[in-house]
Amino acid sequence: MTVQDPPAALRLTGLSKAYGATPVVDRVDLVVPPGSFFGLVGPNGAGKTTTLSMAVGLLRPDAGRAEVFGVDVWADPARAKALLGVLPDGLAMPERLTGRELLTYLGLLRGMPPQDVARRAGELLELLELDRAEGTPVLGYSTGMRKKIGLATALLHAPRLLVLDEPLEAVDPVSAATVKGILQRFVAAGGSVVLSSHVMPVVEQLCDTVAVVAAGRVLAAGPLAQVCAGRSLEERFVALVGGRGIGEGELAWLSS
């Protein structure tokens, strides 16, 4: 890196995690360029959630570094977290608060002026159609509604980098279109996004840069067109990861 290069939005260097003797994230190096829309894809159990959790300061790595705009997430968590908006997998929230109360609580906790919190919370709740459930505590939210309020909490303080673990999972098509629009606008305005997803067409539609991971390792990473090499992301994914396929005689008992 030369002196004038802007720092990466997210830089992971040698990031590793093992449970017992099993490495689940194995010396992962990834660079998310500033202003990029980055998609992390991989089969179930590939280590995506573990990688993202370590990248944002939610899970301590065994080894390696995570830097957000040059700030070491584990050495200087307060500064790094001010730059970050995070939608973790299985987000734990204060369940008895309504969506508006949750956003207000988190905004004030971040030291935002109350009038900004109120205005932004109202706008996010309306855009994500959560204002319809105004009196409902998060406890009574559906899975998709939880994703949406989680996304709202990630956006509230206008971070520079969003890290979203499967943000569109269980979100209905109308809300998904809104969420995609919000994220596209965020990137167009200079923000950076990292998301994980199993839905290859969504990643192809949104992301300019991708990484394919499996068994805790990066199999391919770079600009979407370069990783796809003239094929669809799904074809490339299956070619890289290796689909098992179903043999002729297998599941024969399913035939009626």
Ligand SMILES: Nc1ncnc2c1ncn2[C@@H]1O[C@H](COP(=O)(O)OP(=O)(O)OP(=O)(O)O)[C@@H](O)[C@H]1O
């Ligand atoms: N706390 C834990 N203890 C033991 N093993 C764990 C723990 N958390 C994750 N793992 C294992 O680490 C591996 C990677 O899990 P991870 O959730 O990061 O994968 P993923 O790519 O996000 O999967 P998916 O696409 O299914 O959400 C899996 O084999 C999982 O069983």
